[in-house]
Every structure is written in structure tokens, then in C-alpha cells.
Amino acid sequence: MTPPRIRVRFAPSPTGELHIGNARTALLNWFFARRCGGELVLRIEDTDRIRTTDAFEETLLDDLKWLGIDWDEGPGAGGAYGPYHQTGRLEIYGDCLRRLIAEERVYPCYCTEEELKAERADLFSRRTAPRYLGKCRRLTDGDRRRLENEGRLPAWRFRVAEGPIVFNDLIRGAMTFQGEAIGDFIIVRSNGIPAYNFAVVADDHFMEISHVIRGEDHLSNTAIQVLLYRALGFAPPVFAHHALILGKDHTKLSKRHGAVSVREFRRRGIMPEALLNYLAILGSSFDDGREIRTAWELIEAFSLDRTGKGGAVFDEEKLLWLNGNYIRRYDPQALTDILIPFIRAAGYDERSFRREQLEGIVAAVRDNLSTLTDIGDFLEMFDDDRYRMSEEAAALLRGEEAKTVLLALRKALIPLAAGGEGGIVLEPAPQYRGIIGIVRSIQDNKTGLKGKKLYLPIRAAVTGRLHGPELDRIFTLLGPVSLLRRVEEALALS
Ligand code: GLU
Numbered sequence: 001m002t003p004p005r006i007r008v009r010f011a012p013s014p015t016g017e018l019h020i021g022n023a024r025t026a027l028l029n030w031f032f033a034r035r036c037g038g039e040l041v042l043r044i045e046d047t048d049r050i051r052t053t054d055a056f057e058e059t060l061l062d063d064l065k066w067l068g069i070d071w072d073e074g075p076g077a078g079g080a081y082g083p084y085h086q087t088g089r090l091e092i093y094g095d096c097l098r099r100l101i102a103e104e105r106v107y108p109c110y111c112t113e114e115e116l117k118a119e120r121a122d123l124f125s126r127r128t129a130p131r132y133l134g135k136c137r138r139l140t141d142g143d144r145r146r147l148e149n150e151g152r153l154p155a156w157r158f159r160v161a162e163g164p165i166v167f168n169d170l171i172r173g174a175m176t177f178q179g180e181a182i183g184d185f186i187i188v189r190s191n192g193i194p195a196y197n198f199a200v201v202a203d204d205h206f207m208e209i210s211h212v213i214r215g216e217d218h219l220s221n222t223a224i225q226v227l228l229y230r231a232l233g234f235a236p237p238v239f240a241h242h243a244l245i246l247g248k249d250h251t252k253l254s255k256r257h258g259a260v261s262v263r264e265f266r267r268r269g270i271m272p273e274a275l276l277n278y279l280a281i282l283g284s285s286f287d288d289g290r291e292i293r294t295a296w297e298l299i300e301a302f303s304l305d306r307t308g309k310g311g312a313v314f315d316e317e318k319l320l321w322l323n324g325n326y327i328r329r330y331d332p333q334a335l336t337d338i339l340i341p342f343i344r345a346a347g348y349d350e351r352s353f354r355r356e357q358l359e360g361i362v363a364a365v366r367d368n369l370s371t372l373t374d375i376g377d378f379l380e381m382f383d384d385d386r387y388r389m390s391e392e393a394a395a396l397l398r399g400e401e402a403k404t405v406l407l408a409l410r411k412a413l414i415p416l417a418a419g420g421e422g423g424i425v426l427e428p429a430p431q432y433r434g435i436i437g438i439v440r441s442i443q444d445n446k447t448g449l450k451g452k453k454l455y456l457p458i459r460a461a462v463t464g465r466l467h468g469p470e471l472d473r474i475f476t477l478l479g480p481v482s483l484l485r486r487v488e489e490a491l492a493l494s
Contacts, residue, residue: 023067028242137184201234269323364469398493
């Protein structure tokens with residue numbers, strides 16, 4: 001017998017930007033499919049016609065691609081199990097509904113939203129878990145005709161038997177829910193639109209999904225879905241519910257914790273490799289403790305049991321650390337291309353720089369970037385019109401020792417500035433190594449100043465801050481005229 005094919009799916013609802021929790025679900029499905037040589041299906045769950053938009057769907061597909069996740073079937077990829085949008089599959093749900101009606105597994109429910117709301121409120125006031133108490137289960141044919149004559153359209157509810165609903169979860173083991181706690185649930189609403197649990201069972205069955213990997217917030221839905229699989233005579237897939245991403249306060253990561261969508265992290269200058277790597281190691285443990293891994297290394301090492309049962313706390317610091325690591329993997333030429341949109345977003349026209357000048361700046365600041373948006377700050381540092389002196393730099397420059405250093409530096413710069421702007425190259429230009437040499441001679445001979453006492457005033461004067469890229473690169477990029485101007489300005493402070 002040939003073993004069953006591995007088919008998994010990611011089934012987002014495009015009602016907002018892709019949450020990183022959902023992106024992690026997509027990633028785990030992708031890893032699993034690629035690890036096992038299986039197929040990943042992308043299914044768009046677009047039955048919520050009010051909140052679903054084409055723009056959200058477009059963003060969603062784009063964000064998945066940006067992360068490096070590809071799918072074998074679904075929008076843009078085709079496939080033999082389509083349509084891949086739920087709104088294109090209404091006939092399939094209709095067929096399933098007719099079977100359940102014929103077998104009396106469902107009944108029409110005429111309760112209005114107000115009536116249901118009142119029932120929920122009543123249960124709540126009696127401290128009982130909200131569920132449908134089965135009013136329409138007991139209607140006679142006559143009652144139904146009367147209600148329909150009033151113009152009421154029925155929803156269809158599934159008859160839930162009392163007793164345990166048991167299923168196995170690959171990550172959590174045996175799970176048990178009680179039918180009486182669930183109550184009869186709607187599978188098709190009065191407007192003909194299927195409820196999530198119903199559509200998902202029909203889709204996962206007809207798309208021949210072998211493994212359903214999703215967040216543990218769906219566990220109670222799975223109990224409902226198991227009932228529907230049984231009623232429809234479908235074999236259920238293997239279920240694996242992974243833990244959710246948590247905020248620092250150990251509640252589910254949400255907007256109040258900060259950025260939560262892939263788009264927001266993108267806008268904030270996180271690299272796709274870093275976000276993918278971070279989401280993959282979050283809540284997982286690898287034997288060798290190595291944290292920086294490429295997508296292929298992650299796929300090779302992937303196993304569902306490693307995703308862990310416990311919730312994983314989102315650690316922004318670690319993401320930024322990974323991001324810096326990935327930024328440093330790019331050479332200045334390629335990194336400059338990646339940075340162009342961020343340069344524009346910071347209010348600069350990249351065409352106002354010569355390309356080699358831009359690459360020089362990128363080469364100089366690359367090690368200091370933890371996000372791509374940081375480039376804005378550094379461009380400001382290299383821009384005579386926008387550069388600002390920070391408070392701490394100004395304070396340092398007011399000291400007597402700083403003045404001694406700056407006077408010596410000014411003296412060294414005057415002849416160079418008279419000779420012109422100087423070249424802009426990737427490597428520090430020799431004349432500025434010369435400057436450092438001159439500065440060093442201040443240290444050796446006259447002032448006795450060395451180390452930080454020597455370099456910090458120089459850094460503060462020419463960059464306006466106390467931390468940043470290597471000084472000789474900054475000298476090269478600014479050129480003697482700018483340098484001299486900044487040193488003069490700094491001297492004017494003291
Ligand atoms: N559309 C559902 C969601 O985004 C899919 C859940 C599932 O994977 O079944 O939560």
C-alpha cells in the first residue's frame with residue numbers, strides 16, 4: 001500500500017494584516033510540507049463578506065512571499081483541488097448540508113439575533129457557559145411553517161449528542177470535550193453562508209488534507225469539527241495544535257503589546273530572513289542551541305514535537321539581534337538596494353547621493369543597524385543640513401580637554417580642506433588615516449590625552465553623537481570641508 005500523501009494547508013481569513021501568530025502557523029505548515037516532501041495548500045477563508053477585502057488578501061499573499069513561504073496550490077499557483085477561495089465553494093457546502101438535512105443530523109433554527117442574545121445574557125447572569133439551549137430542536141412541522149410564513153429564514157444547526165468527544169492531538173495527546181458544553185451549533189447561517197467549522201471540514205476533506213496544523217486557540221473548534229467529520233462519514237485528518245505567541249504578560253500577543261503584523265515588522269525594517277528565523281525558533285528548542293539558521297537548515301531540523309506545548313513569549317530584543325545579524329550578511333551594494341525604500345521613507349531622495357557615496361555610507365553604518373529604518377538616523381548624520389548635535393555630545397564638547405583635541409584636529413584639517421572635498425570611496429581614504437595619525441600624535445606628544453578622551457570629542461564633533469560607525473570611514477565620507485565646518489561649530493560650543 002502506498003503511504004498517504006502529506007498535504008497540509010494554511011487557511012487565513014483576509015480580514016486584516018497577517019498576524020505574526022498566523023505567519024508562524026503558515027511557517028510550521030510550510031516546514032512540515034517541505035520536510036516530508038508533501039504539499040502546502042493556501043486556502044482563502046473569505047466567507048466574512050463584511051471584513052474580507054481584496055487589499056488584505058493581496059497584502060497577505062505578498063507578506064507570505066516576502067517571508068519566503070511558497071505554496072503548491074492556491075491563489076497564483078493553481079492546483080487540482082480548487083477553487084481555493086471559500087466563496088467559490090458554496091456548492092460543495094450546499095451538497096454537504098443537503099446530506100445532513102436528509103439524515104436529520106441538522107435542524108432549521110429560526111431564532112433571531114436578539115433572541116439568541118437574550119438567551120446568552122440569561123445564561124451569563126446564571127453563571128452558566130453560553131450555548132444554544134435547543135429551542136428550535138423541538139419545533140413541529142407546523143411551528144416551522146408558521147415561522148416561515150412570518151418571513152423568517154432558517155439557519156441550520158447541528159444536533160450535538162451529550163457525552164465526550166475525544167480526539168488525538170499530535171502535540172498534546174488525547175483531548176476530550178463534552179457535547180453538552182458545546183450545544184447545538186450553526187453550520188449554515190440564514191443568509192446561506194457556511195459557518196467556519198462546517199466549511200473547514202468540507203474543504204479539508206475534499207482537498208485531501210492529511211494534517212491540520214494550527215494554533216491551540218482552535219482546539220475547541222476541532223471538537224466541533226470532529227463531530228462533523230463523523231456525521232459526514234469523512235475520515236478526520238491528523239491534528240496538531242501548536243502553542244500561541246504570548247506577550248511579556250503571558251497573554252496572547254495582541255496589538256496592545258506593540259507590532260503584531262508581518263506588515264508592521266516589514267515597515268519597521270525587519271528583514272524577512274530574521275523574522276522567519278525568529279518565528280521558527282520561538283518556542284522551539286534545537287539540540288545544539290544554535291539560533292541563527294537559514295530557512296533550509298530550519299526545514300532540515302524541523303519536527304512537530306519541537307514546536308513545544310508551552311506558549312512562547314515574544315522577545316523583541318532577540319528579533320532585533322537576529323535582524324542585525326542578517327543585515328550584516330549583505331555586502332554594501334546589495335544592502336544599499338534593500339535600503340532604498342527606507343532611505344525614501346526617511347525623507348531622502350536617493351538620487352541626491354552618488355551611488356558610491358550611498359554605498360560608502362551603507363558600508364560605514366552597516367554594523368550599527370539593527371533595523372533598516374535606522375538608516376534614516378545615519379543619513380542625517382552625513383547630511384550637513386540635517387545633522388544635529390545631541391545633548392550628550394554637546395555636553396562632552398564643552399570640556400577643556402575636548403577643546404585641546406578639536407584645536408589640534410582643526411589644524412590638521414585646514415590644509416586638506418583647502419585642497420577640496422576629497423574622494424568618497426568604500427574604504428577609508430589614505431589621507432584620513434593620516435588624520436588619525438595626526439590625532440594620535442596629539443596623544444603621544446602634547447596633550448597626554450588618549451583613548452576615549454581623544455576619540456570621543458572627535459566623534460561628538462563630527463557626528464553629533466557618542467556612538468556610531470568607525471571614525472576613519474566617517475572622515476572619508478564627510479570629506480575635509482564638512483569635517484572642518486563641524487569642528488568649527490563644535491569649538492564654538494566651548
Ligand atoms: N480561517 C481560520 C483562521 O484564520 C483558519 C483556522 C484553521 O486553520 O482551521 O483562524
